[in-house]
Amino acid sequence: MIPRIGYLKTIKAALKRSRAVALLGPRQCGKTTLACELVKSDSHNYFDLEDPESLARLNEPKTALGQLRGIVVIDEVQRRPELFPVLRVLLDRKPLPAKFLILGSASPDLLRQSSESLAGRLEIISIKGFGISEVGISQVSRLWHRGGFPLSYTPKKKIDSYYWRKNFIQMFLERDLYQQGINIPAVALRRFWTMLAHQHGQIWNAAGPAGSLGVSEPTIRRYLDILTGVLMVRQLQPWQVNIKKRQVKSPKIYIRDSGLLHTLLGLKNESEIFNHPRCGASWEGYVLEEVIGILEPGEAYFWATHNGAEIDLVFIKGNNRYGIECKHMDAPTLTPSMRNALQELELKHITVIYPGKQRYKIHKQVSVMPLETVIQEAPKRFS
Secondary structure: OOOOHHHHHHHHHHHHHOOEEEEEOOOOOOHHHHHHOOOOOOOOOEEEOOOHHHHHHOOOHHHHHHOOOEEEEEEOHHHOOOHHHHHHHHHOOOOOOEEEEEEEOOOHHHHHHHHHHOOOOEEEEEOOOOOHHHHOHHHHHHHHHHOOOHHHHOOOOHHHHHHHHHHHHHHHHHHHHHHOOOOOOHHHHHHHHHHHHHOOOEEOOOHHHHHHHOOOHHHHHHHHHHHHHOOOEEEEEEOOOOOOOOEOOOOEEEEOOHHHHHHHOOOOOHHHHHOOOOHHHHHHHHHHHHHHHHHOOOOEEEEEEOOOOEEEEEEEEOOEEEEEEEOOOOOOOOOHHHHHHHHHHOOOEEEEEEOOOOOEEEEOOEEEEEHHHHHHHHHHHOO
């Protein structure tokens, strides 16, 4: 088992300062495994709401939960939203005999229920699959090709990883979303998700998918918001600055897990990935997810103008503004977009991340670096 020390430290720290912690993320990303590091699944303090025995124990939830001490885990909490008012009462006890760690697939309903009932009592932690900091910097290629879901990353055979992802997508659409109250035909949502994969890394335009699926643009936007809400899609918003140039105002769309992206595109191995037109966009999305996960900026954006100038990622750390460019090429060079961004956005520095092994400067404020180096130096480099 690959240890997830960073998440464990974050969860333990959150439980010390907050009365309840919600661990939210897509199914199969490792939430239950992390929770079992704190409370064993066969403990009286562990409730799995997909387990009939746990459901039976919660027939009288206030009585069942009120007598427990220490950390109490409730897994798949979105299946019983009526528990939130009960938790609010239990969390207001003084002294507080138990703290609650609730796990669930991120969804608009779950977030709405928790924020309404547990406002001021609940700290939310979003998690995803494995990252470079967990599997090691030597595994960049494997992680990019397979994605971070543990059961996709770990198989010995590449084809086993591919078919796990294929089955995951099917079950996610046919079962998981339905269980969360999302009643959209799985076939329609699969077609839409595949369309998004082919538009990965591009500016969002609802007209094309709406026309292809024969639905309205508001319906297509709802589909996009659903996949964003369950952490399958990232909508990277544009950075807006007061300049004369006409700026792009629509978000860029990314499939958050690169392994799922490759499966939606029908790519089974490295050769097919490298020869596909979306290879560069796939690298860009993978790098952005890793960098955002490591740096944890409060907000992340991209910047683009209608004249063609663009920076893949803009964020603020400390009092400084930085830019990230992702280039899947042998030797990136300085581009007019980088010059424009340095001037227009007043960036302290631009880091160009590429799949090579050497680091070098192409401008006094622009460095080309391997992803592994950026991850290692991130805490001191962006501050």
